Amino acid sequence: MGFEQYHEPAGELTAEVRTFARMITSLTEEAEAIGWYEQRISLEPDKEARAIMENAQHEEMKHFGMDLEFLLRKKPQWKKTLQGILFKPGDIVKNGDEAEEASE
Ligand SMILES: [Fe+2]
Structure with missing residues (x-):
């Protein structure tokens, strides 16, 4: 069990920031697991x-979604950006550029 999710001294971080970092690590691990299963299944x-x-x-995938939702509730600007990208038809890059601009 490592503590690699912290890039700054953990003791100097607030509990809220430590939780956020843990959830980012969890999100990353869920994404990795999805990719590993994709390879194994193939x-x-x-x-x-x-x-x-x-x-x-x-x-x-469910775990990834729950982690992401938790994080987005903590970061309104991130949530607003993703609302302009996810579950939308059309050009992904164009949607992303417009969502970034709209969330600033
Ligand atoms: Fe999981």
Whole structure:
């Protein structure tokens, strides 16, 4: 168990910032797990094993979403930016540029 999520002395950080850092680390780990399962599933020849891994990957997606929602509730500007990008049709880069501008 490491403490790599802190880039500044943990004792100088507020409890709120330490929680935020832990949740960022958790979000990263959930994203990594989704990617790892994607690779395993693509190579697994056993149908039943693949189904179990797909189920596990789906759970990691839920964890990722909950972590992200927690973080967005703490960062209104981040939330506003993502509201202009996520679940929207159209050009992703254009939506991103417009969302960034709108959230400043
Ligand atoms: Fe998870």
